[in-house]
Amino acid sequence: KAGVTQTPRYLIKTRGQQVTLSCSPISGHRSVSWYQQTPGQGLQFLFEYFSETQRNKGNFPGRFSGRQFSNSRSEMNVSTLELGDSALYLCASSLLGQGLGDTQYFGPGTRLTVL
């Protein structure tokens, strides 16, 4: 089976712009979770989608949003980018979802740099 794929792998934007990141889960997986990873804050949970519905949400401002399509592919959007949004954004998929002892399979990440 193909693993989790994320596009693009690298992205450079300027402050105030918006960005959309894409994640394709492993075939058959219905849960997609997004994480932000920075040297200072480590790995932080953004949100989880399951069957096109947001199931869990972390403590991020409303500028961060996401959605999931009927084929389980997911996108996350960050509007009005700030310098502090520079990070590695990781997507993970699982069959049942996080918190159920289910294994999360991670993609390679999208490295976002905000100038």
Add this chain to the structure above:
Amino acid sequence: AQSVTQLDSHVSVSEGTPVLLRCNYSSSYSPSLFWYVQHPNKGLQLLLKYTSAATLVKGINGFEAEFKKSETSFHLTKPSAHMSDAAEYFCVVSDGGRPGANNLFFGTGTRLTVIP
């Protein structure tokens, strides 16, 4: 409340010597526990997983971890370090599912350096 503490932010070992990466957790539920490895600029790769079966869990690349409920620990070990083991390691606890909450908790990571 659920939490994960990785006791060492950085561990250095010589190639061929044992590896010990320490992790303590707290959980109000019967937890599932994971160890992931992350190589530079890559995503996280699952090393092993504990879900209340055998307390000694064997993973990939010769790693294993032992769940000790009395000590609330889930330390990762490997008998002999290889240069390719140099990476960041994350201990993760899943609390069994509370709808509407963030149910995965990540440790802050341990950077493993392997000295030739």
